[in-house]
Amino acid sequence: MDVSHLASLLEQANTAQENKAYDTTVRLYTELIAETAVHAGDPQVREIRLAALRENGRLQRLLGHQEAALTCFQQAYLDAGSSEQAVDSLALLANQHNSMGNYDEAMQACREALHLTEALNYSAGRAAAFQVLGRTYAQQGHPEEAVHNLQKALAIFEQIGNQTEVARTHNWIGIGQMEQWRLDKAIYAFNCALEKGAAISDVLRSTILNNLGECYQYLFDFEQALAHHRAGLSLIQKLNFTTPQDDLLRNLGVDLYHVGRVDEGTAYLYEALHLSEANGNQDIRLQVLDSLVYAELERDRPDMAMQYAQTLRVEAEKLKARQFVARALYGLGLVYQNLGESVTAEQFWQQALFLAHETHQPNLIWQLHAGLAQIVGIAPLAETHNRIAAEVIDQIVYPIEDPALRQKFLSAPAVRAVLDGQQVE
Numbered sequence: 001m002d003v004s005h006l007a008s009l010l011e012q013a014n015t016a017q018e019n020k021a022y023d024t025t026v027r028l029y030t031e032l033i034a035e036t037a038v039h040a041g042d043p044q045v046r047e048i049r050l051a052a053l054r055e056n057g058r059l060q061r062l063l064g065h066q067e068a069a070l071t072c073f074q075q076a077y078l079d080a081g082s083s084e085q086a087v088d089s090l091a092l093l094a095n096q097h098n099s100m101g102n103y104d105e106a107m108q109a110c111r112e113a114l115h116l117t118e119a120l121n122y123s124a125g126r127a128a129a130f131q132v133l134g135r136t137y138a139q140q141g142h143p144e145e146a147v148h149n150l151q152k153a154l155a156i157f158e159q160i161g162n163q164t165e166v167a168r169t170h171n172w173i174g175i176g177q178m179e180q181w182r183l184d185k186a187i188y189a190f191n192c193a194l195e196k197g198a199a200i201s202d203v204l205r206s207t208i209l210n211n212l213g214e215c216y217q218y219l220f221d222f223e224q225a226l227a228h229h230r231a232g233l234s235l236i237q238k239l240n241f242t243t244p245q246d247d248l249l250r251n252l253g254v255d256l257y258h259v260g261r262v263d264e265g266t267a268y269l270y271e272a273l274h275l276s277e278a279n280g281n282q283d284i285r286l287q288v289l290d291s292l293v294y295a296e297l298e299r300d301r302p303d304m305a306m307q308y309a310q311t312l313r314v315e316a317e318k319l320k321a322r323q324f325v326a327r328a329l330y331g332l333g334l335v336y337q338n339l340g341e342s343v344t345a346e347q348f349w350q351q352a353l354f355l356a357h358e359t360h361q362p363n364l365i366w367q368l369h370a371g372l373a374q375i376v377g378i379a380p381l382a383e384t385h386n387r388i389a390a391e392v393i394d395q396i397v398y399p400i401e402d403p404a405l406r407q408k409f410l411s412a413p414a415v416r417a418v419l420d421g422q423q424v425e
Contacts, residue, residue: 006036006048013052020239022063029056033075046081053079054092061096062203064242064279070096087113087125094132098139099243101282101319106136127156131169138176139283141323141359147176163199167192171208178215179323181362184400187215206232207244214251217258218363219405220412226255246275246284250291257295266295286316286324293331297338306335326355330364333371342375366392370418386421393418 013028029052036049057072073096077089090113097106113129120126134150137143150173157165174189190212194205213228233248249272256265269292276285289312296305309331316324329352336345349368356364369389373382393415400406409415 003042003044003048006032006045009035010048010052014055017055017059022059022240025059026056026063029053029059033072040079041081043081046079046085049079050076050085050089054088057092057096061099062239062241062243064275064281066096066100066280070100083116083120084122084125087116087120087122087129090116091125091128091132094136098132098135099281099283101286101321103136103140103320106132107140110136123156123160124162127153127160127162127165127169130156131165131172134169134176135172138172138179139321141179141321143176143179143360146179147173150176163196164201164204167194167196167200167208168204170196171204171211174208174211174215178211178218180360181218181396182399183215183219183396183405184402187212190215202235202239203241203244206235206248208232209235210244210248210251213255217251217255219400219409220258220415221405221408222255222259225251226259229255242275242279243281244284246272246279246281247287249275250284250288253295254291257298262295262298266292266299269295282315282319283321286312286319286321289315290324290327290331293334297334302335302338305331305338309335322355323359323361326352326359326361326364329355330368330371333368337371337375342377346372346375362392362396366390366396366418367414370414373418373421386418389418390422 009028009032013025013032016025016028032052033049033056036045036052039045040049053072053076057069057076060069060072070093073089073093077086077093080086080089090109094106094109094113097103097109110129110133113125114133117126117129130149130153134146134153137149138146150169154166154169154173157169170189170193174186174193177183177186177189190208193200193208194212200208209228209232213225213232216222216224216228229248229251233245233252236245236248249268253265253268253272256268258265269288273285273288273292276288289308292308293305293312296302296308309328312324312331313328316322316328329348333345333348333352336342336348349372353365353368356368366389369385369392373385373389376382376385397406397409400409410419
């Protein structure tokens with residue numbers, strides 16, 4: 001086997017990718033993988049083959065070809081000639097399973113990777129395993145465990161000086177903090193990631209901008225949210241990648257319908273839905289379904305909102321994504337409230353409340369109590385729900401040090417209604 005020829009093919013593929021000639025890149029990686037299949041036992045050939053499988057898998061994922069990406073990472077794991085190579089492949093495999101909503105398979109790959117690193121002096125692999133384990137916990141609705149494991153990964157990546165992975169880990173820590181509504185810590189983590197400058201790719205930068213914008217969205221600061229989401233979308237559209245374009249489109253849709261541009265925002269949401277379905281990104285698809293419930297209610301189309309809430313519930317239960325099950329139940333309650341069926345709305349919201357506590361979603365908890373205060377029909381019980389909502393809002397706002405951000409959140413009509421209800425008492 002001519003190893004120099006294989007090395008040349010790999011270099012050509014990498015150059016084509018840098019030049020954004022993705023069809024050529026995929027063709028060259030595929031050719032290289034086919035040529036190395038018979039001689040994969042040769043250590044030199046194996047290194048080139050594994051590099052081609054890993055890079056082809058990463059590119060296929062960004063292009064929205066999730067099954068093709070999964071096949072590449074599975075093959076890389078099967079062809080691994082050492083425990084270190086197996087760990088690298090398992091981390092990629094777990095990451096891919098997360099994107100596809102295969103959370104049990106992701107968790108299994110994470111644990112296998114960590115088990116292998118226990119007997120190895122392989123810091124980078126152990127850090128990668130902790131990082132992807134943190135992501136898996138985050139996507140299963142366990143944000144505290146997520147941050148705990150991501151901080152382990154961060155410490156190792158900082159120790160070995162891998163600035164790109166430091167930035168990526170800060171990004172995932174930000175997501176874990178955001179899911180627990182520690183928004184000041186989330187904003188700090190995302191800004192730490194952006195500070196890595198030249199060490200981060202445009203794909204990673206657009207991802208971080210997307211998440212940072214979402215923090216401001218949660219704080220009802222939609223102007224800052226729009227600025228970050230537009231900047232992120234502009235970056236990723238130049239690359240023609242579907243990820244994270246689908247989530248940026250979703251977030252732009254949410255920003256726009258919140259500032260009163262409901263039809264324009266909803267159009268972005270449908271674009272995000274079609275893109276996430278086309279590229280098999282289940283996590284984003286669930287988020288889009290959730291966002292469409294509110295958008296369609298804003299458009300006075302409860303029948304469509306009902307359809308998306310029911311679909312979200314079924315899909316989330318199938319994937320064991322409990323945080324999304326809670327959101328689906330909340331959405332169903334909103335639809336029934338809109339239809340004047342308060343008893344049914346209350347039943348859904350009581351179920352959602354249990355799951356929202358279990359998955360540490362304080363923003364959902366206060367909204368549920370605020371909603372229940374409106375429909376229970378018994379004054380003392382309504383007052384109790386409103387008081388609890390106000391207490392949770394206080395817990396959310398208390399850690400936020402930026403006075404402008406605090407005020408933006410406290411001035412939002414839904415928040416103001418709860419707090420004004422407390423003052424009336």
